[in-house]
Amino acid sequence: MNKVLIIIPAYNEKKSIGGVVMGVKNTLPEADILVVNDGSTDGTSGEARQAGAMVLDLPCNMGLGVALQSGFIFAHKRDYRFVVRMDGDGQHRPSELKALLAPIERGDSDMVVGSRFLGKDVIPSAEGHTECRPTAARRAGIRFFSAFLSLLLGKTITDPTYGFQAMNRKAVSFFAREYPPDYPELEARLLAQKAGLNITEIPSRMLQRTGGVSSIDFFNSIYIVIEALTSTIVGMFRKVEN
C-alpha cells in the first residue's frame, strides 16, 4: 500500500528544488515525493527528477491551486494514506514533517496546518539556514485574513495562508474534487471546514528561501487580497459535500 506522498508545487525553483527533495528523503525515506512543475522555464523539472522525485509537468503555468489539485488527484488515484504539501523554495522544514503527520497518523485530525504564530520556542534550524518571519506588511495581511476567516468560521484560525499542511485520505479525496484555482489557501480552508473536515494547527517555523524569488510582490499582493476575499465570500454560499 502507498503510504505517504509529499506534494511540492514548484514554479521556477531550480535553485532550491533539489535541496528540498533531498531534505525530505533524508527525513522520511519511506515517503514518495511528487513535484508538480507548473510550466517552469528554468530547469526545475530536471533538477527535481535528478534529486529522485516523481515529476508532474503541467503544460504551462496554471497557478498554484491547479498545480496542487493535480497533486491531490494523483494522490487520490494512487490511494496514498497520508499526504503533505510543502513549498519548493526551502521555506518549510523537513524536520517538522513528522510532527505535522503525527495527529493524522493517530487519527485525531483530517488535516494539520502549520502556523507561524503558535508556540514561542525558536526551534534550531537543523536544515542549516536561517529562520525567517514574514515581513511586517505580510504579517498585517495574514492577521487581517485570520480575523476574517475566524469570523466566517466561528473558530480561531491563526495562519490561514501557510502552505505546509498534512492530510488524510478523506481530506485528499475532498481536495481532489474541490480546490480553488488561483490563490487557494483561504477558500480551501473555508470549504474544508464547511465539508466537516477536522482541522488542527500546530506551531511551525519558516526558513528563508534557499534561492529564487517570491512569486508575491506588491502589485500582485493587492490582486491576491481582492481575489481571496471575494472567492472566500462566494465560497460561504457554496454547497459543499464531503
Ligand SMILES: Nc1nc2c(ncn2[C@@H]2O[C@H](COP(=O)(O)OP(=O)(O)O)[C@@H](O)[C@H]2O)c(=O)[nH]1
Ligand atoms: N504550481 C505553482 N506553484 C507556484 C506558483 N507560484 C509560486 N508557486 C510555488 O508555491 C510555493 C510558495 O510560493 P512563494 O513564491 O514562495 O510564495 P511565498 O512563500 O508566500 O513568498 C513555492 O514552492 C513556489 O514555487 C505557480 O504559479 N504555480
Ligand SMILES: [Mg+2]
Ligand atoms: Mg516561499
